[in-house]
Amino acid sequence: TEDALPLLTTALSTVVPEGARPPGYSRFLPPDWRDRPDVRQATEDRMATLERVGARLFVERLRLEWLPGTPVAEPSGRLSFRPVRAPDELIELMTLVLDGTLDAHSRDDLTRMTPAQAAREQYRDELERYASPHEWWQIATLPDGEPAGFVIPAHNGYNPIIAYLGVLPAHRGRGHVHDLIAAGTNVLRAQNVPRIRASTDVANAPMAAAFARAGYRIFERQVDMTWR
Numbered sequence: 001t002e003d004a005l006p007l008l009t010t011a012l013s014t015v016v017p018e019g020a021r022p023p024g025y026s027r028f029l030p031p032d033w034r035d036r037p038d039v040r041q042a043t044e045d046r047m048a049t050l051e052r053v054g055a056r057l058f059v060e061r062l063r064l065e066w067l068p069g070t071p072v073a074e075p076s077g078r079l080s081f082r083p084v085r086a087p088d089e090l091i092e093l094m095t096l097v098l099d100g101t102l103d104a105h106s107r108d109d110l111t112r113m114t115p116a117q118a119a120r121e122q123y124r125d126e127l128e129r130y131a132s133p134h135e136w137w138q139i140a141t142l143p144d145g146e147p148a149g150f151v152i153p154a155h156n157g158y159n160p161i162i163a164y165l166g167v168l169p170a171h172r173g174r175g176h177v178h179d180l181i182a183a184g185t186n187v188l189r190a191q192n193v194p195r196i197r198a199s200t201d202v203a204n205a206p207m208a209a210a211f212a213r214a215g216y217r218i219f220e221r222q223v224d225m226t227w228r
Contacts (some may be wrong), residue, residue, distance in 0.1 A: 004049045025050055025225040031218040055225045059104035059201050062208055063220040066185060066196040070215035073182045079148060081183050084137040093150050094119035097166030102204040130154040136187045140180055148176050151184035160188040162198040181214045
């Protein structure tokens with residue numbers, strides 16, 4: 001709104017050093033926020049104000065939740081699962097799945113670094129910091145032992161989560177994502193957790209559909225804005 005613009009401008013000039021990029025802005029919203037006139041108006045007003053000082057919409061994400069008692073799909077039998085043997089093995093697979101990724105953060109990383117650099121940074125800055133057992137991390141293999149994908153169940157200090165999963169490009173389009181989600185869910189379900197959280201971009205329709213099929217419901221949406 002017009003009243004908020006001077007306040008925001010003053011705040012940015014006070015706390016952000018000259019020439020530096022302001023921090024991103026995130027807002028957590030109800031799943032149906034566009035269908036609720038009051039919530040939609042308040043959200044769009046804030047976004048418009050941020051756009052006037054140089055911000056832009058970066059991504060909208062679905063925040064998902066699986067609750068105990070929700071059925072988990074039986075394994076298809078096409079894949080076997082084993083623990084990750086070493087960090088470099090996982091980083092190599094993470095590098096491969098960045099080919100054709102629909103994830104906005106990964107696509108942004110790839111504008112500034114190589115896939116190998118992006119995968120190593122994501123491993124270091126996100127996966128490595130989880131205190132939950134790395135033995136939970138699973139690689140999916142075909143009958144001949146070739147990796148087809150991986151899933152990273154974890155605990156982020158607040159909730160059990162599906163932190164990351166990916167199907168290698170050569171094996172996409174065959175429904176392996178459903179076995180990956182089920183395997184990750186089962187690892188966490190075995191810990192008697194009260195819930196499992198996950199998230200994916202709205203634009204990543206195949207992943208959103210796979211989580212929905214696995215019984216994960218949308219409990220919240222997240223709008224992220226960043227500065228150009």
